[in-house]
Amino acid sequence: MATVSLRLITQTNFNECISLKVADNQKKFVATNVQSLAAAFVNPTYHPFGIYDSEAHYQANPSMIGFTMYELIDAVGFILRLMIDEKFQRKGYGRAAMIEVIRRLKLHPEVEQIATSHVRENEAAARLYESLGFVDWEHELRGDEYSGERYLILQKKRT
Ligand SMILES: CC(C)(COP(=O)(O)OP(=O)(O)OC[C@H]1O[C@@H](n2cnc3c(N)ncnc32)[C@H](O)[C@@H]1OP(=O)(O)O)[C@@H](O)C(=O)NCCC(=O)NCCS
Numbered sequence: 001m002a003t004v005s006l007r008l009i010t011q012t013n014f015n016e017c018i019s020l021k022v023a024d025n026q027k028k029f030v031a032t033n034v035q036s037l038a039a040a041f042v043n044p045t046y047h048p049f050g051i052y053d054s055e056a057h058y059q060a061n062p063s064m065i066g067f068t069m070y071e072l073i074d075a076v077g078f079i080l081r082l083m084i085d086e087k088f089q090r091k092g093y094g095r096a097a098m099i100e101v102i103r104r105l106k107l108h109p110e111v112e113q114i115a116t117s118h119v120r121e122n123e124a125a126a127r128l129y130e131s132l133g134f135v136d137w138e139h140e141l142r143g144d145e146y147s148g149e150r151y152l153i154l155q156k157k158r159t
Contacts, residue, residue, distance in 0.1 A: 001092060001096070002053065002091055002092035002093050002095070002096040003053075003054040003096050003100075004051050004052060004053060004054055004065075004066075004093060004096045004097050004100050005051075005052050005053075005054050005100070006049035006050065006051060006052070006068065006097075006100055006101070006104070007049060007050050007052060007064075008047075008048070008049055008050075009037060009040075009048045009049065009050055009067075013050050013064060014037070016050070016063075016064045017033050017037065017048075017050055017064060017067055018032075018033050018034045018037065020033055020064065020065075020066065020067055020083065020085040021085060021086055022083050022084075022085070022086055023086045023089075026086075028119065029118070029119050029121075029122045029125065030081060030082075030083050031081065033067045033083070036048060036067070036069050036080070036081050040069060043071075045071050045072055045073045046069055046070075046071050046080065047069060047070050047071070047072065048067070048068075048069040048081075049067070049068050049069065050064040050066075050067060051064065051065050051066035051067060051068055051084070051093065051097045052064060052065060053065060053093070064085075065084060065085055065088040065093055066082070066083055066084035066085055066088065066093060066094070066097060067081060067082075067083050068081055068082045068083075068097055068101055069081040070101060070105065072105075072108060072110070072111065075110055075111060075112040075113065076111070076112070076113045076114070076115055077105035077108060077111040077113070077114045077115070078114075078115050078116065079098070079101055079105075079114070079115070079116040080116075082094060082097060082098065082101075082116075082125075084097070094124075094128055095128060095131075095132070098128065098129070098132055099132070102114055102132070102154065113153055113154070114153070114154040115137055115139075115151065115152060115153045115154070116129060116134060116151075116152050117149045117150060117151045117152060118149070118150055118152070119148060119149060119150075120148060120149070120150050126150070129152050130152075132154070133154055133155050133157075134152035134153065134154050134155070135152060135153060135155050136150070136151070136152060136153075137151040137152055137153035138151075139151040
């Protein structure tokens with residue numbers, strides 16, 4: 001099973017991050033990484049990370065395989081972005097990255113809910129998120145303007 005490590009985007013890995021690409025038919029599902037990093041620059045609640053294979057993490061210059069960004073706001077950890085470079089898709093990295101982001105979000109004491117969203121037609125994202133326990137979230141604050149987007153919340157396990 002693939003496992004990943006996350007590293008903050010800094011001056012060192014910025015160029016590699018903006019060089020990552022999804023397939024042409026996936027471009028409508030996710031902002032470019034340069035757009036996401038610009039958004040993070042002006043919004044201190046956004047946390048952008050490069051995704052690396054855990055095995056490669058200990059090499060001096062590991063290759064970045066994807067990008068993720070979450071927002072910590074109002075007791076919600078909201079996963080805003082997830083992309084795996086087209087060369088590295090369908091190897092389990094997307095699932096591994098979501099598992100790692102969820103693990104990190106659960107470490108924040110202020111986070112009470114973990115949520116995400118995807119473009120409605122994005123079946124790969126829908127399958128992935130549902131398989132991890134996300135269910136539909138009626139998010140009244142977003143309104144009609146965002147109706148092309150489907151909001152999901154991670155169901156809490158009953159203990
Ligand atoms: C969605 C995305 C992150 C998945 O990453 P990935 O590394 O390819 O995914 P994984 O190999 O971990 O697969 C996890 C699950 O996702 C689903 N999935 C991934 N690619 C899929 C595809 N092309 N078609 C259908 N389902 C797919 C499957 O349910 C898969 O589980 P399975 O292998 O047991 O069938 C990747 O396709 C991507 O970067 N897409 C473009 C950007 C995007 O849509 N991001 C999500 C924005 S909300």
